[in-house]
Amino acid sequence: MTPQPFRIAAIPADGIGQEVTAAGQKVLDAVAKNSDGAFAFEWTEFPWGSDYYAEHGVMMADDGLDQLRDFDAIYFGAVGWPSVPDHISLWGLRLAICQGFDQWANVRPVHFLPGITSPLRKADDTKLEWIVVRENSEGEYAGLGGRNLGARGHGGEVAVQSSLFTEVGCERIIRFAFDIARTRDRRKLSSVTKSNAQQYGMVLWDDVFKRVAKDYPDVETESVLVDAMAAKFVLKPEELSVVVASNLNADILSDLGSALAGSLGLASSANYNPERRFPSMFEPVHGSAPDIAGQGISNPIGAIASAGLMLEHFGLTAEAENLARAIRATTAAGVLPRDLGGSATTDEVTDAVIEFLKIGS
Numbered sequence: 001m002t003p004q005p006f007r008i009a010a011i012p013a014d015g016i017g018q019e020v021t022a023a024g025q026k027v028l029d030a031v032a033k034n035s036d037g038a039f040a041f042e043w044t045e046f047p048w049g050s051d052y053y054a055e056h057g058v059m060m061a062d063d064g065l066d067q068l069r070d071f072d073a074i075y076f077g078a079v080g081w082p083s084v085p086d087h088i089s090l091w092g093l094r095l096a097i098c099q100g101f102d103q104w105a106n107v108r109p110v111h112f113l114p115g116i117t118s119p120l121r122k123a124d125d126t127k128l129e130w131i132v133v134r135e136n137s138e139g140e141y142a143g144l145g146g147r148n149l150g151a152r153g154h155g156g157e158v159a160v161q162s163s164l165f166t167e168v169g170c171e172r173i174i175r176f177a178f179d180i181a182r183t184r185d186r187r188k189l190s191s192v193t194k195s196n197a198q199q200y201g202m203v204l205w206d207d208v209f210k211r212v213a214k215d216y217p218d219v220e221t222e223s224v225l226v227d228a229m230a231a232k233f234v235l236k237p238e239e240l241s242v243v244v245a246s247n248l249n250a251d252i253l254s255d256l257g258s259a260l261a262g263s264l265g266l267a268s269s270a271n272y273n274p275e276r277r278f279p280s281m282f283e284p285v286h287g288s289a290p291d292i293a294g295q296g297i298s299n300p301i302g303a304i305a306s307a308g309l310m311l312e313h314f315g316l317t318a319e320a321e322n323l324a325r326a327i328r329a330t331t332a333a334g335v336l337p338r339d340l341g342g343s344a345t346t347d348e349v350t351d352a353v354i355e356f357l358k359i360g361s
């Protein structure tokens with residue numbers, strides 16, 4: 001009997017989101033084919049994004065969350081196009097899903113792959129692998145504030161953008177990060193804030209971190225200010241294992257991390273609803289890259305690696321490991337897209353990953 005397929009909602013959305021999710025879908029279908037019927041994926045594509053906005057005035061259907069609710073996972077591309085203000089496209093689709101489905105833990109691994117030159121001096125002789133854990137439901141992206149407060153007239157406009165930190169929100173993401181740190185060869189968790197300048201929310205975060213750390217005596221800890229952490233990523237990368245930070249700080253640090261590994265196009269990410277009350281969402285870290293969209297040259301590795309995180313989420317651990325190995329084999333063989341200094345197209349990179357999958361399965 002064929003088991004129930006994993007049902008995946010695909011939302012390619014804008015720009016290279018379309019190209020890289022097509023690549024990830026092709027790779028996962030190859031993974032399923034190699035399983036000889038042990039499992040299958042059933043894809044349903046949703047046409048939401050900036051084109052949908054041009055037609056309907058909204059980024060997704062009004063009952064979009066209801067349409068997505070019963071899927072096993074969401075596979076997302078990237079949202080944003082010059083025709084729509086970025087804050088409207090982001091809040092109307094990606095953040096609407098992350099916040100609507102309480103996907104409060106955003107995990108962004110940074111892998112240093114063979115065959116890719118890192119701008120880091122030390123990368124060659126140090127085994128680097130980081131996981132950035134991002135608080136994904138509050139903090140600086142809580143959407144609290146307003147514009148034109150007090151109607152000060154032309155040239156005197158005022159805007160307030162507040163951050164929201166709750167003890168519950170801090171504690172759950174910090175515990176989540178400690179639990180990940182515990183599974184690693186190097187059991188270390190670095191907490192990042194800017195509590196010298198932001199004396200309320202971030203001091204709460206620091207206090208919760210200190211309290212929760214007592215429950216994890218086997219995990220080494222440190223608290224670092226975000227500016228110092230940016231420097232540390234570059235100067236002492238070997239001292240990092242798992243890094244936990246607020247919504248904005250982790251967003252910035254994960255881009256820095258993937259750039260140090262070679263390109264933003266490599267970075268994968270999972271937005272988890274850890275209680276599994278709602279589907280989790282898997283997506284590359286990068287945006288829609290309007291500067292290269294439609295040319296067939298975008299790097300699909302971030303999206304393919306995100307599909308690998310989805311395999312893990314489905315409990316297909318061996319398949320996820322085989323996919324990670326196939327990605328490493330692809331870069332080691334020198335099949336590199338342009339952002340990594342090569343000349344391979346999106347399709348060529350994707351097909352190479354699929355070929356290397358077979359060798360291991």
Ligand code: NAI
Binds near residue numbers: 078297300
């Ligand atoms: P971006 O990530 O789209 O591009 C930054 C630079 O990296 C560009 O030069 C681009 O060509 C390059 N790049 C990114 N991904 C690549 C890949 N897979 N292969 C090769 N090169 C790649 O960020 P940008 O330019 O700041 O934003 C463009 C649009 O994307 C905006 O509308 C922004 O709001 C949106 N955005 C959406 C995100 C999401 O949906 N999660 C995340 C970040 C930005």
Ligand code: MG
Binds near residue numbers: 252
């Ligand atoms: Mg970002």
